[in-house]
Amino acid sequence: MNDIQIDPRGPRFSAFFQLAFSVSALLVGANVGGVVIMAVLLALFIPGAIIGPQATVQGWIFRTAVRPRLAPPAETESFRPPRFAQQMGLTFSTLAVASGLLGWDPGFFLFTGFVTFASFLNSVFDLCLGCEIYLLFKRVTTRATV
Amino acid sequence: MLTRVLIVAAILAVATVAALWWKRRQGMVREVERAGALSSTTLGAQRGYHATFVQFSTPMCAKCPPTAALLGRIAAEDPRVAHIEIDAAERLDLARELEIMRTPTILVLDGDGVVVSRISGAPSEQQAREALAGVPRTGTDYSI
Incomplete structure (x- = not known):
């Protein structure tokens, strides 16, 4: 499968969005308002989970509004870790x-x-939890062949 | 409302502590004692004459390609040093045997294939060079 290189600052910017949504939902609480906020966030995750972070609304905002104001990225990364x-x-x-x-x-x-x-870890500390967990997940879910 | 604010504050506090702890461990070089050596056959690639960086990666690992580039560059400076990158998700047998919990993890082998040290997480250039400098010299610098 073809790899797509993306600007690693994109997913990090998107994580601020996701953080704002989930914190708002926690503050509103387990009622209609909180569930609606999480439902919108869920919808925002769908394109990123299926195609990749380059297809999300958050990514589009980053591309059109933020990235033109930034210097070119020092390095790019594969779209796969952020998609996971x-x-x-x-x-x-x-x-x-x-x-x-x-x-x-x-x-x-x-x-x-x-x-x-x-x-929060992704946006503030640039630490992608899903990427760190991937191998543990794979080790647990795949049976030993020996 | 106060409870919910406290929940948010608690989550962010725990995450901050976890992130700082994780960052501090990043690239830390630890000495390991492990009897037995890893052969080129087990690794699936030719070991270095003096030392080998064995890097475990996965396709989902964002820090692996830059680490591979760094270690490849350091290894290229010395013909007796090799860099081998292994997909831990494909070689789960090795990942289990060597207790690879995260990627990138780099095992530094001496000339006999014995693990000398272990780097968890992406090392800085200095950390990688120090790990390489810590490999005891086995054999000779010349060959007939």
Whole structure:
């Protein structure tokens, strides 16, 4: 499969968006407002999880509004690690919305909290949790051949 | 409302502590004692005569390609030093045996293929050079 190189600052910028959404949802709480905010965030994750971070609304804002004002990136990265991270974000926001709809409040806070945790690490500390977890995930889910 | 503000504050505080701890460990070089050596056959590539960087990567790892470029450049300076990159997701047998928990992890081997040190996370150029300098010399600098 063809690799696409992207500006690593794009996913990091997008993570600020995701952080703002998930923090707002936590502050609004497990009610209609919070679930709606997480549902919008869920929708924002979908293109990134299927195609890649270059296809998201957040990525489009970065490309059109932010990137023209920045110097060219010192290095580019593959779209795959951030795409995996978007898939994790999609999973957790889906779980959060589902918990909210089913009226399970602790679940809503737990899963929204995960999204907040990961987006915060990605945006503020440039630490991609999904990328770090990938190998552990693979080790657990693939059976030993020996 | 206060509870929810405290929840947000707690998540951000825990994440900050975790991130600082993780950054501090990044590229840390640790000595390891492991009996037995890794052969070129096991690694699937030719080991270096004096030393080898064995880098474990995955396709999902953002810091792996720049690390590969750095180690490849350092290895290219000395014909007796090799750099081997292994996809840990494909060689899960090796990843399990060598307890590779994250990528990139780099094992520094001496000329006999014995693991001398282990770098977790992307090293800086200085950290990589120090790890290489820490490899004890085995054999001779010449060959007949």
